[in-house]
Amino acid sequence: MKALLKSIGSIDHDLTLYFPEDENEFGIMLSLSIGSSESNGADYFNLFVCSPGWIDKNQWIPEILRHTLIIRKYNLDEITGIINKYIEQCSCKTWAETAQKLSRYFAWEFEDYTE
Template structure:
């Protein structure tokens, strides 16, 4: 089973395609990714933050540290490159079952079912 990135939106469900930060070299945005098995309509929701080094520095300065595993840091906002990086990472998650694929995906992003008991 191979994972496929099916849709990217902002955390508030608005369009990622229309998102443009005021300062491309200083931004942070939470994304929702719909990811499911290749060839199937089914998908689960995952989230991660894409940010620039300047945004990360500011976050660190305000708290004294940043402790996150669900970050993708890019030099500046470039939608095409961000999508390519995400597609490449997702397509490398392969397993015999969907649970095995999810185990790989959750090393880099939050899964909608992470907090379910």
């Protein structure tokens, strides 16, 4: 099952207008809608994207960073391309298996969900 990035957005910013004051020092939470190429539906995933400069100024304690993309400069096209490369690596036989793989990189809305 092939997974596709169906939309990308941000709760805090309109990505069609957003550009950080300093493209070398930024942090933004992205909302990703990812679903099967065989359906219109999608699940939601989150990814924090930041620069090394943002980490230097904002992350004071040692921490293992999860669901985070570190990139030197803000460029939405480049960020989207990187996200798509990771999504392409996650195709499996079922959506459940695919979503589990995606959750290694992106925070999945159903992670740790139990019925």
